[in-house]
Amino acid sequence: MIIAAxxxxALGNPGPAGWAWYVADDCWAAGGWKHSTNNVGELTAVLELFRATAHLDDELLVQCDSQYVINSVTKWMPGWKRKGWRKADGKPVMNVxxxxxxxxxxxxRRYRFEWVKGHVGxxxxxxxxxxxRAAAEAYRSGGAVPSGPGWSGACEADASAARPVLADAESLLEERAAPEAAAVAGGSAAGAAAPVATADALFDEALFAEASEHDDRSPADEALFDFDDPSADWLTMTLELTSDEHTRLLERAREAGTSPESFLRGLI
Structure with a gap:
């Protein structure tokens, strides 16, 4: 198995933007644009990772901190394709x-996605x-873009060596972040049913945090509350809350020992 992040x-989102995939210090690649969004960067990183490993038969484990990317690839895309790359409401799919x-x-390809919480070490x-981020900053300053060595001959060895190191790191993170630190989604070429990120995970506290200058959870992002699952037996609702309302919702959900999504459903 190849393990990669x-x-x-995006600095400003949109703004100078970058993408990167990483296996080890001598096995990574990056790039970017003068003006784009974080979601485009996240999607491009995944695309370039699959392209870089296209010649291999190994299963690919993609670690990603974007629920939007994971759900787009593993959950929503089949329905979008059936509808001519349109969402349930008939609107065109973003970043199509x-x-x-x-x-x-x-x-x-054989692949799985693992959601990891960003910016927690x-x-x-x-x-x-x-x-x-270095690629985005290079585009902002007009400097040389650090593109990385790409997939070199050392990458296969790096991918194998990363597994025990990663296991130790994940054990440490589980102690620090408890059950909210990981949700897994995946897919397979064989078409077998794949585990997807839970609905509760979509309402992780990170989704309610104010967007940083390079965060993909901008309040203006249409995908924030977009649960475009064509197989789900529910209606989609978009809810806009102020920062204070977000905070109160999170506090009440914690007190109830549940997720904000489940807490709201319970109120209904």
């Missing part, structure tokens, strides 16, 4: 050209984030 960064390329790149995620 993928991340994006990149998603189409990802759809092509994952064909025939996860070593692989932090390494990818640093490189994506």
């Amino acid at each position: 993928a991340d994006g960064s 050209e990149i998603l189409k390329q990802i759809d092509e790149a994952i064909s025939g 996860h070593p692989m995620n932090e390494a990818a984030d640093e490189r994506a």
Whole structure:
């Protein structure tokens, strides 16, 4: 199995932006644009990772801190394709050209996605984030963009060596972040049912935090409350809350020992 992290960064979101995937210090790649969004960076990092490993038969474990990316690839994309790349409300899918390329790149591949909470010290995620941000900053300053060595001959050895190190790091993070620190989603070329990130995980506290200058959870992001699951037996509702309302909701959900989503459903 190849274990890799993928991340994006946008300074201003939108603004100077970067993407990066990371396996080890001598096995990574990055790039970016003068003006783009964090979601585009996150999606491009995943796309470039699959392209870089297209010649391999190994299963690919993609660590990603973006619920939008994970759900787009593992949960929503089949329905979007059936509808001509349109969402349940008939609106065009955002970032559709990149998603189409990802759809092509994952064909025939064995892969899984693992959600990791960003900016909590996860070593692989932090390494990818640093490189994506460095690319974005290079585009902002007009400097040389750190593109990385790409997939070199040392990458296979690096991917194998990363497994025990990663296991130790994840054990430490589980102690620090408890059950909210990880949710797993995946897919397979065989078409078997794949585990997806839980609905509760979509309402992690990070989704309610104020967006940083390189965060993909901007309040203006249409995907924030977009549960476009064509197989789900529910109605989709968009709810806008102030920062104070967000805070009160989180506090009451914690007191009840549940997620904000489950707490709201209980009120209904």
